[in-house]
Amino acid sequence: MASLENRPKSALLVIDMQKGVVADAHDRERVIANIGSLVARARDEDVPVVWVQHSDEGLAEGSEEWELVPELAPGDDEPLVGKHYGDSFEETDLESVLAKRAVGRVVVTGAQTDACVRATLHGALVRGYDATLVSDAHTTEDLRQWGVPVSPEQVIAHTNAYWSEAKAPGRKGDTASTAEVSLRTD
Template sequence: MPELADALVIIDMQRALQYSYNFDGLIHSINDRIFSYRQDNLPIIFIQHNDQDLVRGSELWNLSGKLDKQKEDIVVEKTHANAFYQTNLNKILMQKGIRSIEVCGAQTEYCCNTTIIMAHGLGYKIFMEHDMTTTFDNDYMTAEDTISFFENIWNQRFVTFQ
């Protein structure tokens, strides 16, 4: 069983991304992690993106209904790839005495990467399991290759994989 961080941070698992690589499989894996964090009464933080293309309140803006989100979970809205930028995420983590986070979600090369690097810069210890992010194929790589590429960059530089 992988070690638990002080909090689980789930990035942008919104309906707009439902056609990304292995989205439903990732939700299943995230729900397994949520279960573990709930058992230890640790915070679960959902990050929700909002911008001109993903408008607050729209159907695609909503978090996937398949996620085990409960009313006591924390939701942080963001308007930038970096979940710390102009949000209260760092303040929440500091108030709760959180020094380590487990990150998962979407999109690997954008919001996950940017948030991971910023969290590292702020001094947080970051844990992940392999294949706990998702993205789309692009002009250069498949989604699977993109995930593998970024996991290789993150490994032991920014993230401790379990």
């Protein structure tokens, strides 16, 4: 269990599922559907859902590209964390949002696999959280034209493989599919 004291609960993180971020994402519709089913399960199981939304000079807050995809919408009582860096914890209130809910484990979904998802996974582990990556509920776009030497499928597969072995003293990373992931830890 996480190295954070008195944090027995899990939370579902939905990272950057914004129109401009996932417009050209690999397997977009399936990933959105998987995240949608996880959000519904979390709500049914009384597991907190925390939404993360990125903005920067290329993704202006309030623009159409900045908006969450219409297939996914936060509930009225679900926090929305705005961020400006890849790691969803960096200079945000995510840690206090999770602490308020006694969360010591995050279940991570969203975009982009090789940027904000990966940075948030590492950020969680470093800060004392256990972090589960949902293997079929994260995505990225094809970045080979910018020098990334592998396809989106390979980026996703590599991230799933290495995260399944992630660990640090008193905490761990793991992966599970949408169908197999447990959202509750308490």
